[in-house]
Amino acid sequence: MTRALPQLLIAVAALRLVAPGFNAWSAVPARHATHPEPFRTLDRTTITLSSKGDELILELPPMDLPAGSVVEPPASLGEFPVNGSLYGFRAEVLDAHGRRLPIELLHHMNVMNPNERELFLPISRRLLAAGKETGEVRFPWLLFGAPVRAGEQVLANAMVHNPSTESYHGVRVRLILNYVPERRPWPLFSVLPWQLDVGFPVGDKSFDLPAGRSERSYEGSPAVPGKMVMVGAHLHEYGRAIELWDATTNELLWRGEPSTADPGEASTIPIATFWGLKGIGLPITPEHRYRVRVIYENSTGHSIPSGGMGVIAGIFMPDRKAVWPATNPSDSLYQQDLRHFKRTGKPTSAPVSHSHGSH
Numbered sequence: 001m002t003r004a005l006p007q008l009l010i011a012v013a014a015l016r017l018v019a020p021g022f023n024a025w026s027a028v029p030a031r032h033a034t035h036p037e038p039f040r041t042l043d044r045t046t047i048t049l050s051s052k053g054d055e056l057i058l059e060l061p062p063m064d065l066p067a068g069s070v071v072e073p074p075a076s077l078g079e080f081p082v083n084g085s086l087y088g089f090r091a092e093v094l095d096a097h098g099r100r101l102p103i104e105l106l107h108h109m110n111v112m113n114p115n116e117r118e119l120f121l122p123i124s125r126r127l128l129a130a131g132k133e134t135g136e137v138r139f140p141w142l143l144f145g146a147p148v149r150a151g152e153q154v155l156a157n158a159m160v161h162n163p164s165t166e167s168y169h170g171v172r173v174r175l176i177l178n179y180v181p182e183r184r185p186w187p188l189f190s191v192l193p194w195q196l197d198v199g200f201p202v203g204d205k206s207f208d209l210p211a212g213r214s215e216r217s218y219e220g221s222p223a224v225p226g227k228m229v230m231v232g233a234h235l236h237e238y239g240r241a242i243e244l245w246d247a248t249t250n251e252l253l254w255r256g257e258p259s260t261a262d263p264g265e266a267s268t269i270p271i272a273t274f275w276g277l278k279g280i281g282l283p284i285t286p287e288h289r290y291r292v293r294v295i296y297e298n299s300t301g302h303s304i305p306s307g308g309m310g311v312i313a314g315i316f317m318p319d320r321k322a323v324w325p326a327t328n329p330s331d332s333l334y335q336q337d338l339r340h341f342k343r344t345g346k347p348t349s350a351p352v353s354h355s356h357g358s359h
Contacts, residue, residue, distance in 0.1 A: 058174065072157070095169070109130045122328060203340055238298045239294065
């Protein structure tokens with residue numbers, strides 16, 4: 001995903017050649033007043049600067065993970081401690097003694113900003129998503145960064161699953177975030193994370209996977225015009241492909257297929273980057289509708305409860321004059337999504353086979 005420095009400089013130079021007068025600083029969403037009332041009952045997430053100085057640690061409260069179970073604790077609340085621009089992240093799972101556990105225990109971790117709008121829906125904006133197959137995600141720090149500010153609220157939740165016969169105690173799910181401090185001359189472009197899910201608009205994003213071939217899709221229009229700079233995706237087992245379409249023109253914009261993995265290892269979908277000598281970004285506009293479509297081939301001969309999922313995510317560069325719409329805490333869709341994300345109450349636990357089939 002990263003490129004050598006000379007290639008980055010060439011790309012920037014080329015962009016300026018093909019787009020004279022282009023302002024390298026893209027629009028960013030307006031910063032709105034926070035809405036603390038819905039979050040008072042939430043645990044606080046530990047977000048601290050690491051000793052290296054160029055990393056942030058976002059860590060969820062510890063939980064117990066019994067053998068053969070899936071655990072979904074309530075969401076946690078935190079605040080960024082610094083101003084800067086994020087350009088990469090990786091996930092870790094640790095035990096109570098700080099020992100690193102197999103990343104396969106992490107089904108997914110989601111981080112969102114409850115005070116800013118998602119690109120395709122009037123719900124809270126998703127910042128990051130990681131799973132066992134995600135690996136390390138980085139984009140060129142010289143070119144792109146997602147701005148964050150000190151005091152900015154984030155909500156985070158996770159699902160961990162333990163198919164083994166060994167129980168773990170004090171398990172902590174952690175994200176290590178790479179960032180560039182404020183007042184550096186880079187990154188050149190401010191970008192925003194975005195997400196589009198076949199499970200939109202709200203509720204559980206996994207679905208029961210029928211036997212044989214099946215498809216699922218969702219369509220929506222972006223709130224503001226801009227360019228998609230990077231696209232990645234998450235599928236469950238038996239997923240064959242996930243696609244992004246311009247539904248208005250019936251044009252396939254991107255298709256991702258899982259790579260071949262060694263036995264016991266998670267398959268990954270290669271991340272697509274849209275930059276080069278001719279410019280940066282894949283243009284999208286509110287006047288068009290866009291479709292995410294996922295295709296599965298379940299060869300087991302039976303339905304798999306919660307065995308399907310299809311989400312694409314990436315980074316988005318709004319047009320310079322774009323004004324990001326404010327969130328509306330009284331919107332019913334916003335409230336439903338927030339309640340679902342928070343998972344208020346006690347941590348839930350279920351046998352692996354009841355929650356995600358063979359995934």
